[in-house]
Amino acid sequence: MAALMHNLKRAxxxxxxxxxxxxxxxxxxxxxxxxxxxxxxxxxxxxxxGSFVLALVWHFFMDRRDKGGAAAASMDVxxxxxxxxxxxxxxxxxxxxxxxxxxxxxxxPFLFNMYQTNILVSALIYVVLGLGLNITVGLxxxxxxxxVAFYAVGAYCYALLNHHFHLGFWxxxxxxxxxxxxxxxxxxxxxxxxxxxYLAIVTLGFGQIVKLVLENWNDFSFGPSGISGIAxxxxxxxxxxxxxxxxxxxxxxxxxVLLTIFVTARLKDSRIGRAWLALREDEIACQAMGxxxxxxxxxxxxxxxxxxxxxxxxxxxxxxxxxxxxxxxMESAMILAIVVLGGMGSVLGVILGAFLLMLLPEYMRAFAExxxxxxxxxxxxxxxxxxxxxxxxxxxxxxxxxxxxGQA
Amino acid sequence: xxxxxxKAVLSIRTxxxxxxxxxxxxxxxxxxxxxxxxxxxxxxxxxxxxFFNCITGIYTPTEGEILAYPRGGNGKDAAGVRINGMRTNxxxxxxxxxxxxxxxxxxxxxxxxxxxxxxxxxxxxxLLGAILRPSATRREEQEVVxxxxxxxxxxxxxxxxxxxxxxxxxxxxxRLEIARALATEPFLLLLDEPAAGMNPQETLELKDxxxxxxxxxxxxxxxxxxxxxxVMSLSDRIYVMEYGRVISxxxxxxxxxxxxxxxxxxxxEHDA
Numbered sequence: 001m002a003a004l005m006h007n008l009k010r011a012x013x014x015x016x017x018x019x020x021x022x023x024x025x026x027x028x029x030x031x032x033x034x035x036x037x038x039x040x041x042x043x044x045x046x047x048x049x050g051s052f053v054l055a056l057v058w059h060f061f062m063d064r065r066d067k068g069g070a071a072a073a074s075m076d077v078x079x080x081x082x083x084x085x086x087x088x089x090x091x092x093x094x095x096x097x098x099x100x101x102x103x104x105x106x107x108x109p110f111l112f113n114m115y116q117t118n119i120l121v122s123a124l125i126y127v128v129l130g131l132g133l134n135i136t137v138g139l140x141x142x143x144x145x146x147x148v149a150f151y152a153v154g155a156y157c158y159a160l161l162n163h164h165f166h167l168g169f170w171x172x173x174x175x176x177x178x179x180x181x182x183x184x185x186x187x188x189x190x191x192x193x194x195x196x197x198y199l200a201i202v203t204l205g206f207g208q209i210v211k212l213v214l215e216n217w218n219d220f221s222f223g224p225s226g227i228s229g230i231a232x233x234x235x236x237x238x239x240x241x242x243x244x245x246x247x248x249x250x251x252x253x254x255x256x257v258l259l260t261i262f263v264t265a266r267l268k269d270s271r272i273g274r275a276w277l278a279l280r281e282d283e284i285a286c287q288a289m290g291x292x293x294x295x296x297x298x299x300x301x302x303x304x305x306x307x308x309x310x311x312x313x314x315x316x317x318x319x320x321x322x323x324x325x326x327x328x329x330m331e332s333a334m335i336l337a338i339v340v341l342g343g344m345g346s347v348l349g350v351i352l353g354a355f356l357l358m359l360l361p362e363y364m365r366a367f368a369e370x371x372x373x374x375x376x377x378x379x380x381x382x383x384x385x386x387x388x389x390x391x392x393x394x395x396x397x398x399x400x401x402x403x404x405x406g407q408a
Numbered sequence: 409x410x411x412x413x414x415k416a417v418l419s420i421r422t423x424x425x426x427x428x429x430x431x432x433x434x435x436x437x438x439x440x441x442x443x444x445x446x447x448x449x450x451x452x453x454x455x456x457x458x459f460f461n462c463i464t465g466i467y468t469p470t471e472g473e474i475l476a477y478p479r480g481g482n483g484k485d486a487a488g489v490r491i492n493g494m495r496t497n498x499x500x501x502x503x504x505x506x507x508x509x510x511x512x513x514x515x516x517x518x519x520x521x522x523x524x525x526x527x528x529x530x531x532x533x534x535l536l537g538a539i540l541r542p543s544a545t546r547r548e549e550q551e552v553v554x555x556x557x558x559x560x561x562x563x564x565x566x567x568x569x570x571x572x573x574x575x576x577x578x579x580x581x582x583r584l585e586i587a588r589a590l591a592t593e594p595f596l597l598l599l600d601e602p603a604a605g606m607n608p609q610e611t612l613e614l615k616d617x618x619x620x621x622x623x624x625x626x627x628x629x630x631x632x633x634x635x636x637x638x639v640m641s642l643s644d645r646i647y648v649m650e651y652g653r654v655i656s657x658x659x660x661x662x663x664x665x666x667x668x669x670x671x672x673x674x675x676x677e678h679d680a
Contacts, residue, residue, distance in 0.1 A: 263539050270538030271531055271549070274517075279523045281514035288464060288512075290500035290529030290592050299535070397570065398520060400554045 003063065004049055011055035018051045019044055027251050065385055084275060105254055106234035109247040117246050121318060123358040124253040125311050128260045130338040130350040132307025136338065138393070139273060140300035141280025143200040145332055146187070146207025150305040152214060152327035153183050154312020159227040159322050160220075169233035169317045173310065180309020181302040188301035192294055195283065207332055214324040226323025230316050249318050256314065260307060267303070270397045277345075341382055343389025352390050411478055413442040416477060417596050417628050418463070418504070419488065423472030425455075425462055425652075431650045432458045433469070440596060445622060445629040447639045450649035451672060456632045457650070460600055464506050468493035476562045478503045479595040484602055501529045505589035506598035511581050515574035519584055520564055521558035522573050526591025562624070563617065579610045583617070590625060597621070599631040611635055615642050629634070640664065649673065 019026075026043040030036075096147050109117045129151065136144045142173065154176040161167040161175070194242050214221045221227075233252060240248065267273050275296050278286040287293045315321050342353025359380060364371040382390065418440040425433040435453045440446045448456050462469045475488030476499075490497055500506075505526070514522050531552060536546035560566045563583040568576060573584060582602055588598055603611045604617070615638050622629055633639045639646065640660045648656040648663055650672040656663055663669055 161420050189467060265541055266539050267535075270541075270545075271533050271552070272526065272535065272538050274521060274524060275528055277517055277521075278514050278528075281517060282512050284466070284496075285508065285512035285514065286525070287496045288466075288500060288506055288508075289525050289527065290497050290505075290587060292495075395518065395521075399550075400557045400569075402552050 007063070010059060011052050014049050014055040015050075015052035019047045022047055031068060038127040047121050061203060061385065109250050114243050114246050117213045117250050119359065119362050121246070121253050123355055124250075124257050125318075126335065126358045127257050127354040128253075128307055128311050129335045129350050130342065131260050131264045131347065131352045132311075133335050134339050134345065134347070134350045135267065135276075135307075136300050136304035137339050138350070139268060139280065140276040140297065140348070141298060142191075143191045143196070144301075144304065145200050145204040145303070145329070145336065146210070147203075147308055147335055148327045148329070148331040149187075149207045149210035150180050150308035151315070151331065152181055152210055152313045152324070153305075154180050154309030155316040155326070156214065156221060156227075156312070157309065158313040158316040159230050162231050162316075163227055163229075165171060166231075168231065169313070173313050176309045176313040177306045180312070181306040183309070184305025185298050186300035187305070188298040192297055199406075202330075206331070207327075207329060211324050212328055214327070218353060221324070224323060224325070226321060228321040230320045230322070232320060233317050249314075249366070253314065256310065261347060268347065270346070272296070272299065299310070337379065341379060341389060341393040343393060345393035346389065346391045349389050349391035349393070356390075414443065418477070418630070419475045421473040421475075423459075423462060423469045423474060425458055425467060426470045427577060427626065431652055432460065436472070436649075436652075436654055438647055438654070440628050440630050443622070443626070443628060444644045445618070445631070445642055447643035447646045448632045448649060449636075449639055450485065455652040456647040456649055457600060458652075460506065460598060460632065463491070463499075464504065465491065465494045465499040476502055476504060476596070477583070478654045484669065497529065500594075501591055503593065503595040504676045505508050505592040505594035505596075506599060507582075507585040507589055507600055507602060509600040509604065511578075511585055513573040513581055513584060513588070516572055519560060519573055519576065519580075520553070520556055520569040522584055523559050523587050523591045526550050526559075527556060527590040530578050530591075530593055556591060556631065559590055560584075562590075562621070571606070579614075581607055582614070586617075586621070590621065590627075596626055597627045597629045599629060599633075601632050601634060603633060603635045610661040611638055618642060 006306070026047055027040050029038045030042060031038065068222075108120060119208040133144065133147050136142050136147070158169070158172045159181050161172050167175075185208050187203065191199050194202055215224050216224070217342075233248065235248060241247070273360050275286070275291045279293060279296050280292060281299075283293060285343060315326070338353040339350055340353075341357065342348025342351070357375075358379075361371055361375050364374055367374060416439050418438075420436060420438040423433060423436045423438075423527065424431065436459065438446075438448075438459075458467065461467045462476050469492055470622065472492075474491045476491050477488050489502060491502065491504075494502075513526065519526070531548050533545040533548050534560055537548075546632060557566060557569060562567050563578075563586060565580055565584055565587065574579065576584060586597075586599070586602065599618070603614055606614060618629060618631075619642065620625065630638075631643075645658065646656075646660055646663045647654050648666070648669050655664045655670045655672060658666070
């Protein structure tokens, strides 16, 4: 009860203060043509009520969060797994959900129209990008702010090869992956000795370099005007309509997403994945325990870049037009946000994060100019209440074979 | 058993380390023989940890030779492997595993996973193995898990195998570090102040554990330690360092009687 009173007081204080601060903006309107000042006191009232309610809700949830945290700390144990992750650990819940999800995914283009399918294809591209960056950032702990550069490498790889040599999508897809991994290693070498902030700055620079080269080297990349008329993926030489193309693209993406999930999930629970985690935790100890840091880092960069480059090829084929404007720092930041928001190192978390961050702005178009504002607010709320991301990376539970333990 | 007839596993000749104008180590000679426990003692700042960092490849010594004689070394290795400036992970792969003065575990990995990391350099499965998971990889994985669990049992941590390393009590973290080092199958175990911050009871247990481990895994041990009771009762030979030089060496009895050592530890008496 006392807590409620306290919260009420705090909320009242906050709303009064905010109303006072915003009064000149919200209440006073000066009409310079008529030379009159209108006082819109009704707005102040709305401001007062709105901010009061919001503040109250905010304090309520903050209290709940703090109580949960304090309880966990006092028992000196890991905070109890949330109900959500408890469900996610139960195969009886997960299996049917997965099957349902897969069925829905397969049937999607027939259930919804082309517009929806197109949005989903974009979201799926970001799922793969997120999972790729998750290897570099989430598992190996190498903060890469220039990830979009590899995306651009893949896209230009396909666009240029298609433009000059008329190579098809299916030929360039593996080729793009190889070129991408090569660029990953190219970036990896100079940053081997760097970590933390320094690594972030250098990778940020790398992203900018790639974009600037693409913008300015007209003979090579056709500059800011970009490349158009890129061929869509071939389907055994059969021609198809735009609508069919979308459906086709969707199934290609679905396949690639499943492949990526499979590969990243397996990598995470492997000898290599463990080495990455150790690298993230303590670089010096990691090397002192016999892990080749150089190899582990280069592999993380190369694999992350491979997935980005793959998606670049798909992106170029999907839009049939690319220019450097698609590969700005904003994209890198967005992909990083997907990884952090979803939960670093968690495959499922990154998938959810990608859907949330890609679909939310799309479906919030109804709010017109407020949508980015709402989008930002959503991100803040998620990070305040779930700082470890939507879904915390789950650790593999190892089965010990007791019979052989003695002999080992 | 005659001490002198044993084969050397690590021999260091006139090693020096300069940091700019500062001479942190100066003409250090040291030898560890098979099955020995050798202690390196000295006041704070004597250069003991620098010495460790030099022989594990974290620093490259300015002068001198560090030669290791790995177990099962072939004809070429019989002359010793020169490890000056070798990369840290290669030193570990060679068979010299260390612990750290300020514990360096992987805090948000479980105890079991920490030990499993130690198995990394003794296993081979690569990228394709990780993705396709053929039976060879699965067998190797299971072996890693089982061996790591066995090592946890050896240091008495099997009950907390699935706890995060950061949640373990201090003494357990120290033991976990030793288990992790053992997982790399070393011939020489380098312990940097293993008893630091332990109470007398824990120190005693640690001492017994080191003796047992030495027997069971047939490793030689080189340790830095400040706890004199432990050093005196555990080591076969002791090297005493001061200001980057070895000022005395010998059995515990010899060293503790050396006036130079007493002076280094207690200071000189100035008679007016």
